[in-house]
Amino acid sequence: MSDWQPxxxxxxxxxxxxxxVPIEGYPNTWTFTPQRAAFPRPLTRTEATGPxxxxxxxxxxxxNLAVLRPGRMALGQFMRISGRVxxxxxxxIPGAIVELWQANAAGRYAHSHDGSKAPVDPDFLGHGRVxxxxxxxxxxxxxxxxxxxxxxxxxxxxxxxxxxxxxxPSSLSxxxxxxxxxxxxLNEWDRILQSIHSSVARARLVARQIHxxxxxxxxxxxxxxxxxxxxxxTPEA
Amino acid sequence: MMKPPLQLPxxxxxxxxxxxxxxxxEADNDLTRVSRDAAPTRSGTPYILRGTVMKEGRIPxxxxxxxxxxxxxxxxxxxxxxPAHAEADPDFLGWGRDxxxLEGCYSFRxxxxxxxxxxxxxxxxxxxxRVMGAGLMNPVCTTVFFPDFALENxxxxxxxxxxxxxxxRLVVAERAPENGVRVFSFDILLRGSAEDETPxxxx
Ligand SMILES: [Fe+3]
Numbered sequence: 467m468s469d470w471q472p473x474x475x476x477x478x479x480x481x482x483x484x485x486x487v488p489i490e491g492y493p494n495t496w497t498f499t500p501q502r503a504a505f506p507r508p509l510t511r512t513e514a515t516g517p518x519x520x521x522x523x524x525x526x527x528x529x530n531l532a533v534l535r536p537g538r539m540a541l542g543q544f545m546r547i548s549g550r551v552x553x554x555x556x557x558x559i560p561g562a563i564v565e566l567w568q569a570n571a572a573g574r575y576a577h578s579h580d581g582s583k584a585p586v587d588p589d590f591l592g593h594g595r596v597x598x599x600x601x602x603x604x605x606x607x608x609x610x611x612x613x614x615x616x617x618x619x620x621x622x623x624x625x626x627x628x629x630x631x632x633x634x635p636s637s638l639s640x641x642x643x644x645x646x647x648x649x650x651x652l653n654e655w656d657r658i659l660q661s662i663h664s665s666v667a668r669a670r671l672v673a674r675q676i677h678x679x680x681x682x683x684x685x686x687x688x689x690x691x692x693x694x695x696x697x698x699x700t701p702e703a
Numbered sequence: 704m705m706k707p708p709l710q711l712p713x714x715x716x717x718x719x720x721x722x723x724x725x726x727x728x729e730a731d732n733d734l735t736r737v738s739r740d741a742a743p744t745r746s747g748t749p750y751i752l753r754g755t756v757m758k759e760g761r762i763p764x765x766x767x768x769x770x771x772x773x774x775x776x777x778x779x780x781x782x783x784x785x786p787a788h789a790e791a792d793p794d795f796l797g798w799g800r801d802x803x804x805l806e807g808c809y810s811f812r813x814x815x816x817x818x819x820x821x822x823x824x825x826x827x828x829x830x831x832x833r834v835m836g837a838g839l840m841n842p843v844c845t846t847v848f849f850p851d852f853a854l855e856n857x858x859x860x861x862x863x864x865x866x867x868x869x870x871x872r873l874v875v876a877e878r879a880p881e882n883g884v885r886v887f888s889f890d891i892l893l894r895g896s897a898e899d900e901t902p903x904x905x906x
Contacts, residue, residue: 494838515782517798593723
């Protein structure tokens with residue numbers, strides 16, 4: 467580890483992968499986004515490291531959002547989301563904290579800041595937290611979220627999506643993103659998804675539907691791999 | 704030997720306004736405990752960091768999520784990429800999360816970090832801070848330094864990556880102690896004029 471250097475493990479964000487801001491029709495992006503470009507900094511140990519064994523601090527294991535307790539089932543279409551947490555070099559990342567939250571089937575969040583008129587589902591809280599296993603795998607059982615309008619002048623609609631927050635092994639691999647569903651026409655009009663200019667990068671945020679013959683008859687099944695920044699191997703120059 | 708092909712990391716999105724309050728517990732902003740019911744570390748000088756997160760117009764931002772990361776009181780991280788990780792303080796987590804209240808205020812409790820040397824550079828004692836919120840498609844990242852270490856701060860490669868006139872902005876201000884614990888303050892202005900806006904770093 468004597469020749470170890472953070473810059474060998476973290477390449478800059480590739481072109482078009484980071485969202486382009488501010489976003490037309492999303493007023494907050496105009497008042498929150500810094501005016502000055504972020505300063506480049508040398509990467510040191512602080513940026514390359516991150517918390518280990520964070521499950522000791524943040525209790526994990528809530529991965530069933532669809533059935534809160536026996537006999538109380540959330541309304542909506544049951545679905546399973548599973549996949550792996552990986553580095554840029556495709557190696558699995560075990561022990562990553564994966565937090566998921568989403569709207570209910572009517573497109574409403576169980577959150578006091580959601581002022582929408584859509585109904586609350588008392589049997590759906592809409593959040594869970596797990597950590598990835600030895601092979602980097604994670605699984606959630608939930609229901610498919612509904613679309614919801616963005617309450618601004620010239621309203622637009624968010625397509626059905628699931629929010630993910632992942633605490634990986636390094637500060638630089640920290641990721642907050644959203645997962646989308648294949649084939650939803652709203653995806654093409656979503657101002658947030660479309661702020662990602664690279665079509666390849668946008669496609670990475672859309673889950674893959676698993677064939678019903680494989681998924682079975684209990685739930686729709688989706689596969690979503692979460693690729694974090696950073697590689698154990700030295701990237702090509 | 705074939706190197707594995709690199710794949711694109713997933714794009715960043717805003718954390719939005721609905722990050723579940725259920726994800727927070729009171730101890731999450733206390734870096735001195737490795738778990739909720741653990742005793743705090745006994746190594747190092749405890750301190751509290753407080754501040755307000757503001758958007759354009761210096762309007763406080765409630766419901767912003769902040770994450771904190773720093774070395775222990777010996778300048779070590781309990782992480783395999785720190786060559787000295789085996790000697791890191793086993794009772795110190797180094798990581799904390801808080802969310803701003805209705806007035807935009809946050810706080811963290813920790814112990815003063817030590818600096819460290821690596822590949823031809825010496826880091827002054829510092830802590831990295833990440834702010835996420837509705838409207839921030841990318842998180843903003845900054846680093847705070849401490850007034851006790853003026854000589855080390857003057858040589859820190861990250862502090863020197865910002866123009867000289869902005870460096871003092873990243874040094875926390877000391878306030879009156881509370882119950883014998885040192886208190887520092889650091890306000891974060893997400894968007895403002897060139898001299899007002901907090902300096903942020905690429906991540
Ligand atoms: Fe949402």
